[in-house]
Amino acid sequence: MVxxxxxxxxxxxxxxxxxxxPQGALVRLxxxxxxxxxxxxxxxxxxxxxxxxxxxxxxxxxxxxxxAAIERAAAKAADRGLPVEFLVADALDLAVLGRTFDTVLDxxxxxxxxxxxxxxxxxxxxxxxxxxxxxxxxxxxxxxxFGRGPRRVSPQEIRTTFRDGWRVExxxxxxxxxxxPDGRIHAWLARIARVETGT
Numbered sequence: 521m522v523x524x525x526x527x528x529x530x531x532x533x534x535x536x537x538x539x540x541x542p543q544g545a546l547v548r549l550x551x552x553x554x555x556x557x558x559x560x561x562x563x564x565x566x567x568x569x570x571x572x573x574x575x576x577x578x579x580x581x582x583x584x585x586x587x588a589a590i591e592r593a594a595a596k597a598a599d600r601g602l603p604v605e606f607l608v609a610d611a612l613d614l615a616v617l618g619r620t621f622d623t624v625l626d627x628x629x630x631x632x633x634x635x636x637x638x639x640x641x642x643x644x645x646x647x648x649x650x651x652x653x654x655x656x657x658x659x660x661x662x663x664x665x666f667g668r669g670p671r672r673v674s675p676q677e678i679r680t681t682f683r684d685g686w687r688v689e690x691x692x693x694x695x696x697x698x699x700x701p702d703g704r705i706h707a708w709l710a711r712i713a714r715v716e717t718g719t
Contacts, residue, residue, distance in 0.1 A: 536699040538565055542572035543627050545658050545694045545709055550576055554656070554711070557622025560648055562611045563629030567593030567604065570625075574604045581621070583609035612640050615647035624648060624655040628696065630678070631659040631670045638681040646685055651716040654689075655682075658696055661706040678710045687713045 534540075546569050549555050555578065561570040564582030566589050574580045574597075582604060584590050593606040609617065611629060624645055633641055645655055662672040675691040682688050689711045696707035 534699065538568075539697045539699055540568065541697075542569050543658065543697055544704075545696070545707070546572065546625065546627065546656075549656060549709075554654070555623050555625075557653075559623045559625060560614070560617075560621040561625045561627075562614065562645065562648075563626060563632075564593060564606065565589050565628075567596055567606060569627055570604050570606070571596060571600060571602055573625075574602045575600075578623075580604050581617075582606045583611065583614070583617070585610050612637060612644050614644045617648060620648055620650040620653070622650060622653050624653070626655065626657040626659075628658065628660075628670075630657050630681075631673050638677075642681050642684075642686065646714055649714045651714055653714050655686075655710075655712045655714070657710040657712060658694060658707050659710075660696065661693070661708045663693070663706040673708060675708060675710075678708065678712075682710075682712050685715055687715055689713055 550573065555573060559573050559578045559580045561580060561582040564570050564584050567582050570580040570582035582593055585608060587608050590606045590608050597604040597606065649655060659673045660670050662674045664672055678691055679688050691708050691710045694707045694709035695704040697704045
């Protein structure tokens, strides 16, 4: 899997999910004031979402297990003079970062995981998000017809994954911008709060 994603970025390649700008859904979240404090972008790709949030004044860290994507993201940060940190890291083991964030962002990562990986991913996000913080998850929707693209996800699958130690506040219809011929595709945007100790 690492090799697949790394190769997607090698030799100037531009995968269909790399649209060269922040996702519209993220911009709407930010302008509504829902993105707060320090931000971790899990599965950041070439960094456009983290870079956008940094430009809005949020201390941001982007992680991805594709080294080629992180190289591009770091180059963009340097070119734009933005203090964003980008690291090669596994989103299934975010505890190794040794820090927590106020907000965690997942744009197009959750739908890449197999069923058995989902509980581990939820635990990993929990290790990186302060109690009371929020994760925002944007993934492919089961409203899309079957065919090309990644696995379709239902709202119930999101709620089941984030059942223990979390409170799923909303799972709303959204759009995910892509470079596919149809452009944007149906997505779910989940707002998920990490439950504070003792609540």
